[in-house]
Amino acid sequence: MFRLSNLTVREKKLYLNDDPIQLISGAIHYFRIVPEYWEDRLLKLKACGFNCVETYIPWNLHEPKEGQFNFTGIADVEKFIRIAEKIGLYVIVRPSPYICAEWEFGGLPAWLLADRNMRLRSYYEPYLDKIDAYYDVLMEKLKPLQMTNDGPIIAMQVENEYGSYGNDKKYLHYIKDGMISRGIDVLLFTSDGPTDLMLQGGTLPDLLATANFGSKPKESFDKLNEYFPNSPDICMEFWNGWFDHWGEEHHQRDPYDAANTFAEMLKGGASVNFYMFHGGTNFGFYNGANYDDKYAPTVTSYDYDCPLSESGDLTPKFYAVREAIGKYKNIEELKLPEPIPKINYGKIDMVESIKLFDSLEVISEPVRRTHPQTMEELGQDYGFILYRTTIEGPKPEAQLTIQDVRDRALVFIDREFIGVIDRWDNNTISFEVPEKGVQLDILVENLGRINYGPLLKDPKGITEGVRFERQFLYDWTIFPLPMNNLDSLTFKKANNLDNSGPSFYRGVFNVEEIGDTFVELPGWKKGVVFINGFNLGRYWEIGPQETLYLPGPLLKKGENEIIIFEMHSIDRLEIFLIDTPKLG
Structure with missing residues (x-):
């Protein structure tokens, strides 16, 4: 148990129990690890020389359907925090409605998009009402875990990298006040990239500001100090690796390059959260996506080239990082949990x-609609969705256009595959329609909602309509396929x-x-x-x-x-x- 206290800021330093403290934290996301391995990963964090663990909390995991809450199994965040406490780690929690994290929709629940008028991450009352209902449940679970209540949580974040998205300070104050009014009384903070734009948009004058970056710590802290000259140097996300998108190269960063940058910050007395110490896995359909020049979905593995691999093994980066910490802190002899066997079965x-076409009626409950509707409008979050209609014949060859596909569609004529239409190229497929007409099936895969940037609002399926030549097609039978009932x-x-x-x-x-x-x-x-x-x-x-x-x-x-x-x-x-x- 931790002694009742609070983390405070005085004279550009962090204090705990009236003693200065340098936080050496590592990010581990409980929702990317099977619960049986939480203790193993946390013990390895402690063994590497860290004194704190940081985790996001994804709203979409904990409220998968509006008003239905889940805090069991892989979603048992309270158990994860208590294990960290037992091991002797402080805990930083980032419970923003939005978390980014290369996680589906940045942690926002897909059901928000059932309302086409929804406005995200701003002072929009229908959005705030949903947050309030969620925070009423979540904060009640986190409140007793705070250090002020003899728990291990020493700090919590307000929103997440908000300056990368907007500048609605009324919204930021609402999130902060909503946490405080629900009994959150540990140190609150924001985190943003070290630029004028991001620090101006994402910070509040009465909250501790922290910075996120992967290199050039002096320049980054200098920029942070321009805006908050009396605040300590804290890197809330030190990006020591990176994530992968499908179709790209696997990312790796030299272990000693990452460790040396980390050591530079430790030498200067900065507190650092190592993002990630252990990445884990985007199980199920929970991977996110980015959109820079084009839509780019994230792969299933969130290995992130971390000190611990996706499967929890120590990597060369683990030893390089431990060596860096050992230069400035006393580290005990390396003691590790029993190794987990890797087996070739x-x-x-x-x-x-x-065949899918032979099992549609078994695993889906079809609906009839005049227009194609999105997954969210039909109450579906993830997976696949199949749209079916008929086209009267005869018609000469013409282009089939989907307006718009989110994200990748397989097109079938009378159950015969004729091609792919995807979000990347937004291509068309041409065919002619014989006199007897054809059955058109379009199987759309949701490859993950965008988790970062201005295109966050990312409904899935077919968002507007389907055209053959210039003519919109109507009268659709739609088969939602969330793939959560395959036992039938x-x-x-x-x-x-x-x-x-x-x-x-x-x-x-x-x-x-x-x-x-x-x-x-x-x-x-x-x-x-x-x-x-x-x-x-x-x-x-x-x-x-x-x-x-x-x-x-x-x-x-x-x-x-x-x-x-x-x-x-x-x-x-x-x-x-x-x-x-x-x-x-």
Whole structure:
């Protein structure tokens, strides 16, 4: 237990229990790690020489449907914080409605977008009403965990990098006051990039301001000090690695380059939060996306080239960082938890399958609408959605245009695949319509809502309409496919001669010893993997990620089931569970 106190700022220093303190914090997101491994990751943070852990809190995990709250399993943030306390770590919590974090919609719940008039991250009362309902529940759980109530939480953040988005100070005050009125009385702070624009837009005069950056600490702190000359130097996000997008190269940063920059800050007395110390995994459909020149979805792995790998192993960066801390702090002898085995379970035969088109009525409840509607308008958050209509014939060849697709659509005429229309190129597909007419099916994948920048408002599916030549098509049957009810599928023996088109494949394998493993899918194109009903995340042949991390706690002794939804076709009815990750 921590002694009742509070973290305070005096004379450009942080004080705890009236003693100056230098916070050496590491970011670990409980929602990216199976709960059975929380203690393992936190023990390794402590062993590396850190005295604090920082975590975001994603609204969309904790209120997946409006008014329905979840704080169990991987969402049990209270348990995560108590484990950190038991280990002897301080805790920094960042519970903003918006978290960025390369997380789906920056942590905002998708149901906000059911209202096409919704305004995000500003003083817009319908938005604030939703935050209030969430904070009424969340802050009640965090309040007893504060150091002022004998808990480990020493500081909490107001909003998140708001200066990168807007300058609505009335909104920032509302978030701050909403936290205080609900009993939050530890040190509150903001964090922003070290530029005039961001610091002007994202800070409040009565809150501690911190900076986020990955290099040039002197220049960054100098800029922060221009605006807050009496505040301590605090880097709330030191980016020691980076994340990957599909179709790009895997990011890596030299361990000693990161450690030397970190050491420079420690030498100067700055407090630093290492983002990330351990990245973890974007399980399920929780990966985010960016939009700079084009839409760029984030991969399933959030390895981030961290001191701890995605599967929790120590990397060269761990030792470089520990050495840097050891220059300025006394570190105990390295003591680590028992290693978690990595196991090669070998080849798994996918012996059963069923076509998506043959199972639509089983896993979806279709609705009829005049216009295509977005996922959010139909109460769907993630996954896929299929739009179906008929086109009367005859008609000469013309272009089919989707206005607009979010994010990637497979187009079928009478169940025959004719091409892809995606958000990147916004291309069209041409075909003619015979006299008898055709059935048009459009299967759209939500590849992750944008989590950063001005295009945050990112509804999924078809946002406006579909045109053949210049004519809008109406009278749609829509099949929501959240992929959360696959236990109702009825499989048949897989056929080696018919492995094309969107299909589900099923295999079973027996486990005697439980350990971590990695799913490798050579010859598979694009889809999603489920293990014993748990959604591991997406795979895509364009890389860079080639394997999916499968934590041991998701397995059980005896028979295990793996189901794969493949969107295109496969070369062979087998996958492999190997003992080494391949991230590109």
